[in-house]
Every structure is written in C-alpha cells, then in structure tokens.
Amino acid sequence: MSTSLEGRKAVVTGAAQGIGKAIAKALAEAGAKVVISDINGEGAKAAAADIGHGAVGVTCDSTKVDQVNKMLEDAAENGAIDILVNNASIVPYIAWDDVDMEHWQKIIDTNLTSVFIASRKATDMMRAADRKGTVLNIASNAFYAGTPNMSAYVAAKGGVVGFTRALATEVGKYGIRVNAVTPGLIDSDGVKGSPHAESFGFVEMLQAMPGKGQPEDIAKVVAFLVSDDAGWMTGQCVNVDAGMIRL
Numbered sequence: 001m002s003t004s005l006e007g008r009k010a011v012v013t014g015a016a017q018g019i020g021k022a023i024a025k026a027l028a029e030a031g032a033k034v035v036i037s038d039i040n041g042e043g044a045k046a047a048a049a050d051i052g053h054g055a056v057g058v059t060c061d062s063t064k065v066d067q068v069n070k071m072l073e074d075a076a077e078n079g080a081i082d083i084l085v086n087n088a089s090i091v092p093y094i095a096w097d098d099v100d101m102e103h104w105q106k107i108i109d110t111n112l113t114s115v116f117i118a119s120r121k122a123t124d125m126m127r128a129a130d131r132k133g134t135v136l137n138i139a140s141n142a143f144y145a146g147t148p149n150m151s152a153y154v155a156a157k158g159g160v161v162g163f164t165r166a167l168a169t170e171v172g173k174y175g176i177r178v179n180a181v182t183p184g185l186i187d188s189d190g191v192k193g194s195p196h197a198e199s200f201g202f203v204e205m206l207q208a209m210p211g212k213g214q215p216e217d218i219a220k221v222v223a224f225l226v227s228d229d230a231g232w233m234t235g236q237c238v239n240v241d242a243g244m245i246r247l
C-alpha cells in the first residue's frame, strides 16, 4: 500500500469550502503540499489556516486562463505539480423555463471550460518536467440521473465525464492518469444554503444505503484515486453516492 502522498505537490480548485476543502484536508493529511485555489481568496486562506500541514490559500478564478496558469506555475515552484483536482463549480438550482444563454454560458465556463483550462496547463507542465502526475475531476451523479433544475450543470458535468475519458487517452502514454468522481447529493456548504438541501429525504429513498453524504465521503475516495494505490486506474469515473445510481 502506498496511500501516502508525501512529497507530492497538489492543487485543489474551489477548495475554500465544501467538498473541495475536505479533499484539500485529506490530501494534506496524507502528506501532500496543498494549494487551495478559489475565487474566494479570503475563504481559501481561511481554509488553509484551518487545515494546516503547510497548506496555502490563493485567489484564482478558474475560468481565467492567465490566473490559472500563474496559480499553477506558482504552485509548481519551478517544476510541476503532481496532483490537480478540478473541483471548482457552481451548483445551481434553476427551472428549465428560466435557463437562458447567460446562465448556460456561465455554468459551462465555470464547470466545464475551467476543467480544460487547468488540465491543459497542468499536463503540459507534468510532461515538460517528466512527471507522472494525475488529474482528478469532480463531476456529478446528476449526469447519470438527469437531475431536474440543473440542465446546464448536468450538461457540463457530462462534458467533464467525456473529457476525463478523452484526456486519459491523450496523456496515458506519458504516465499521467486522469480520473473522475461523480458524487451524489452531499451536505456541503454550498448545498446547505440552497434548495437542493430539501432533496435529502427523497435522495435517501433512492440510495441503497441510508444517510446523508458528507464532503469527507468524497475526499477519501479522491485521496485513493490520486495515490499510487490507484496507479493502474485511468479514464475512470467512480460513482460515490451510497448506491443511488447502480452503474
């Protein structure tokens, strides 16, 4: 077993709160040097202080190429990062009748194009440094379920699943692994303050196991997937939702 991430450099986007923060904490506790990147810079710094283990919080809008490239270069410290977790996302709740071009574009930019932007730079840097790194994308089981009131989100997450498979194919020859996790409904900071929180009872009925998913339930699986223990896994989407979707 080699679940230790000692000596690895990791970036987790959108990690000021919620699932991203739990992932950053799990990776830091496993020994990785973690950069917490978030459009909410104050939140990122507070999360880093809370997590400790040398974690650093930085302000970065994942939809902006220049900001992402600089953030990744700073995190690499003249080399390359070993682990990129693309987690930053907006989790909207919007009726189909209200979905307009502006909403669609914002969700596609934030939840799908951001994954391309960071993956482009990170895998280029890994290749240049001859680093067998890994990219882990946070998608959603909403892609499988076609969850209501989230049409642009579901489309974006489907794109993330497809991109995960395609990028794994492109960079596998360099020893770079690319996987995704599809969480079910999770009691994150974002969900707690949204109409999604009212769905827990219904979702629990669909789950094979009872209970309310927690950010740590996702973080533990991510920590495994970015470790050498998952060294023979790439191009996979691991569903983590107490068996709501049985693939």
Ligand SMILES: NC(=O)c1ccc[n+]([C@@H]2O[C@H](COP(=O)([O-])OP(=O)(O)OC[C@H]3O[C@@H](n4cnc5c(N)ncnc54)[C@H](O)[C@@H]3O)[C@@H](O)[C@H]2O)c1
Pocket (backbone or CB within 6 Å): 013, 014, 015, 016, 017, 018, 019, 020, 037, 038, 039, 040, 043, 060, 061, 062, 063, 086, 087, 088, 089, 090, 091, 110, 138, 139, 140, 141, 142, 182, 183, 184, 185, 186, 187, 188, 189, 190, 191
């Ligand atoms: N919570 C759930 O039920 C659930 C279910 C399935 C998938 N997911 C996915 O898990 C991930 C985390 O979700 P969460 O519930 O913890 O969300 P959250 O709303 O609690 O946190 C999202 C974080 O992303 C940051 N962010 C938003 N836009 C950004 C941008 N442009 N650049 C950088 N940071 C940005 C926010 O500031 C925030 O800190 C997302 O990818 C989400 O789609 C969540």
